[in-house]
Amino acid sequence: MNDHGRHQGTFPGAEHVDAIVVGSGFGGAVAAYRLAEAGRRVVVLERGKPYPPGSFPRTPAAMARNLWDPSEGLHGLFDLWSFRGTGAVVSSGLGGGSLIYANVLLRKPEHWFVRESPLPGGGYEHWPVTRADLDPHYDAVERMLQAQRYPFGLPPYDATAKTRAMREAAGRLGLEWELPPLAVAFAPEPGARPLPGLPVPDPPYGNLHGLPRTTCRLRGECDLGCNDGAKNSLDHTYLSAAEHAGADIRTLHEVRGLAPAPGGGYVVRYVVHDPRDEGRRTPTRRLPLRTITCDRLVLAAGTLGTTYLLLTNRSAFPGMSRRLGARFSGNGDLLTTVLRARDDAGGHRPLEGSRGPVITSAIRVPDALDSGRRVPGRRGFYVQDAGYPPMVEWLAEFAGVPGQFRRAAFFLLGRLRAVLTRSPQTRINAELAALLGDGHLSDGSLGLLGMGRDVPDGVMRLRRGYLDVDWTTRTSMAFFTGMRATMQDIARVLRAGYRDSPLWLARRVITVHPLGGAPMGRHPGEGVVDGYGQVFGYPGLHVLDGAALPGPVGANPALTIAALSDRACDRILEAPAARPGRTGTAAAPAPAPAARTVSREATGLSFTEEMHGHVTLGAADPAEGERLGRANGHRLMFRLTVTVDDGERFVADAGHEAAMTGWVSCDELGGEHLPVQAGWFNLFVREEDPACRRMRYRLHFADAGGNPLTLVGWKDVRDDPGADAWRDTSTLYVRVLEGHTGPAGDGGARVVAAGVLAIRLPDLLRMLATFRTRGPDGPACLARFGGLFLGELWEVYHELAGRVRVP
Incomplete structure (x- = not known):
């Protein structure tokens, strides 16, 4: 284990376990089960709540609250994101995406595990694993999720109109058609006759919800959550088995902070959402951070969640690959609609989109890489029937x-x-x-869901503290054009109309399968994690969800994510269980500003200063950090209020020390308005060089994950050739140190970032307007402060300079 984070202090009394799994989707649920089954002490931290059968909302009032935003009192299932070029729909609940996905368990085609496939704008997509590597793990996941194909050849399933139409369309177009494996109980147990509404017996490991389940009633509600419990979602399978094996599953626990722990392992900081707060606004940023430590940390909060956690806690991981945030892909997702299908005689043809599970069949269009089916330049894809619940049919009719x-x-x-x-x-x-x-209109219409090998050239980053994705359809336009052409052909052979999503008018798409952000690679220059999901440079830290994928799966990615997690767990369990010491060599935290005894007659003053500039993570030299930070757009700014309790003593004291409060904003350090917990300001401290004065800044704050940091800054005031008084008094050289350090402890603290800030003229004018005094003699206090400031400047730039220059 590494010893990064040695300045972050110890965690006396903190709970410690063998492994923490963040998130309970396809990667996290598999890891929780595999590690717990092997006897490891496992804690699963899931931000959402459990959804037993019968609890998924259906009424308009309940659906309006079925969204995730705890600060607004929303503890619901759906988490919707809107970025500049795309949108995303993900899940928040025990079982992750399995609660709202369409159950499809397709394997990634063998030839789509590309190697060094060039991408527009440079770089390439490279998969360090193969289909042969994953096939045994595909098998294991399919067994656990009890994969079954839709029983289309048996009554009453053979009357499913949409399945029949998709098979017919594929045949007329000469395309491959199949009934993909689905994680749905059509029969109560293997070998039994499938029928809707039959009781499903519990497996040997039980059911963590403790409620009865029935086989699929063909209601088309899979994407809203299955109230019958017919979906073999992760809560009914892997998570129930994990709990049976001893895993401690904690819902409404949202992780905020990650860091290497002193002496090895990792520290995780999280907040707990109180169910009683549902329905009312809650200042979630003020919720107390709780701490737990572990030997192994598995990040499986989903592509968006995991990447956001790593970005907001990046300051705690100095050796992490610069590829963090790279290779975003929407897995080629595109939703269109065929309308008012007709039969060959010109009469109405029913498609009954609401009958059956959401997806029953798939049409596969080959890739240029597929052996024997080469189409130059084509990136392959699937088109699947996208059913919907009956309420959508009512909405469609009334929309006419x-x-x-x-x-x-x-x-x-x-x-x-x-x-x-x-x-x-x-x-x-x-x-x-x-x-x-x-x-x-509703009976003769059907959604078509496409997905495939779009171009994974998106970049995820923080923008003003929020997750942002820079990805557009532009570089993938040939892919989407080919997919839309096939969808239009399907509509044509069904004698139906065709309609794109309204978002396509702006060339935008919405993905339900976001991938990338912490991609696999062969080395840190290529990816964030290795082929087993372990973060380069951080043993015991694993990314086991969609964020680890270096490109699109092409097929529905759930099975591949689960198989990669299962494969990674084999490697984890082959290694001896880590038991690192947790005492570390942490430096003692710096003392808080000394309490001052202030006379009732003392007069104090305050003013507010704002400075802006650029920094670079990993840089130690402020000038170099500023140069690189400016080139990469890595900004830092602060807004600080300097408070002098006693102006007379401030002037008389050689240290000229005052307190500082306010906030720091820097996306590279986790986000906006990071509160200053303690701050010290020294005005014109005399240095060894009598011709120099120094203004000093020391700020204790924490990144968005609660990892403590110290900003140490200084302004050098000296008389150099030329007119430099403005530059000297307005330029702040800064280093950001790990932990909360005092002046005596800086030498051993790791430098997280460095750069240069400056006060701009408009900010200076605003600062002058913020001067305030309190006490009996405000004008005199201002005069003393101003006299000190101007007197020191006069001494540096005139008297001392004259002594040096005149023989």
């Missing part, structure tokens, strides 16, 4: 506004006529049927 208004008008006119003519016809069933319409 002109027709609905016309039918409503005819109905009202008919009832008015009956009243005026006193018609004896009291049965109005035909009129109501006409009001409802024929339903051909």
Whole structure:
């Protein structure tokens, strides 16, 4: 184990376990089970809540609250993200994405495990694993999730219109069609006859929800959460088995901080969301951070969650690859719709999108890499039937506004006529049927979900403390054009209309399969983790979710993520269990500013200063850090209030020391408005060189994950050739140190970052307007402070300079 973080202090009394798993999706659930089964002490930290059968919302009121934003009182299932070129839908709940995915367990095609495949703009996609490496683990995951194909050849499943239509379309277009394995219980147990609504017996490891389950009722509600428990989601399978093996699963526990622990292992900081806060706004940034340590840390919070955690805690991992945030991909996701299908005679053809599970079948379009099926330049993809719950069909019918208004008008006119003519016809069933319409719009329509090998050239970074993704469809346009052409061909052979998503007008897509951010590679210059998901340079730290993928899976990625996690666990369990010491050599934290005894008659003052500049992680020289930081757009700024309790004593004291409060903002250090916990300011401290004065800044703060940092800054005021008084008093050279250090401890602290800040003229004018005094003699206090400031400047730039220059 490494000894990074030795200045962060010890954690007396903190809980310690063998392994912490952050997140409970396909990577985390597999790791939790495998490690717990092997006898390791495992804690799973999941930010969302459990969803037993029957608890998934369906009513409009409940669905409106079924979103994740605890600061707004929302503890729901769906977590939606909108970036500049794309959007993403992910899950927050025990079981992760398995709660809302469409159950498909396809393997990544063998030839799509590309090696050194060039990408636009430089670089390449490279998979350090092969299909042969993963096949045994694919097998293991399929067994655990009890994969079954949709029983299309048996009644009542053979009447599924959308499955029949997809098979027919593939046949007419000469494309491959299949019934993919699904993690759905159609039969109560292997070998039994599939029928809807039959009781599903619990497996030997039990069911952590303790509620009954039934086989699939074909309601098309998979993506909203299965209230029947027919989905073999991770809570019913891997997580139940993990809990049975002794794993401690903690829901509503959201991880904020990560860091190497003193002496080895890792420290994790998290907050707990109180279920009683659901429905009301909560200042979640003020929730107390709790601490737990471990020998191994598995990050499996999903592509967005894991990458965000690593970015916000990057200051604690100085050796982490610069590829962090690279290789983002949406897995080629694209949703379109075929409308009003017709049969060969021109009559209405039902597609019944709401009958069956969401996805029943898949059409595969080959890649240029597929043996014997080479199409130059083509990046392969799948097109799958994308069903939906019945409520969507009602919405579709009522969305046809002109027709609905016309039918409503005819109905009202008919009832008015009956009243005026006193018609004896009291049965109005035909009129109501006409009001409802024929339903051909919803009955003859079907969503098409495409996914495949888009170009993984996106970059994830922090922007003003928020996760941002720089990815557009531009470099993947040939891929999307080919996919849309196939979807249009499917609509054509079904004699249906075709409609793109409204977002496509702006060439935007929404992905439900975001991938990348901490990609696998052969070395740190190529990736963040190795082929087993272990972070380069940090033994015992693993990324086992979609963030580790170096490019698109092409197929639905759930099975591949789970198989990669299963493979990684083999490697983890082959190694001897780590038992590093946790005492470390941590430096004692710096003392807080000394309490001063202030006379009731003392007069103090305060002012607020704002400075901006650039820094670079890993740089020790401020000038070099500023140069690189400016080139890469790595900004740092602070806003600080300097408070002098006693102006007279401040002037008389040789250290001229005052307290500082405020905040620091820097995406490279975790985000915006990081509060200063303690701060010291020294004005014009005399150095060994009598011709020099120094202004000193020392700020204790923490990154977004709670990892303690110290900003040490100085302004050198000396008379160099030229007019340099403004530059000297407005330029701050800074280093950011690991831990909270005092002046005596700086020599042993690791330098996290360095750079240069400056005060701009508009900021200086604003600062002058912030001067305030308190006490009986404000004008005199300001005069003393100003006299000190100007007097020291006069001495440096005139008197001392004159003594040096005149013989």
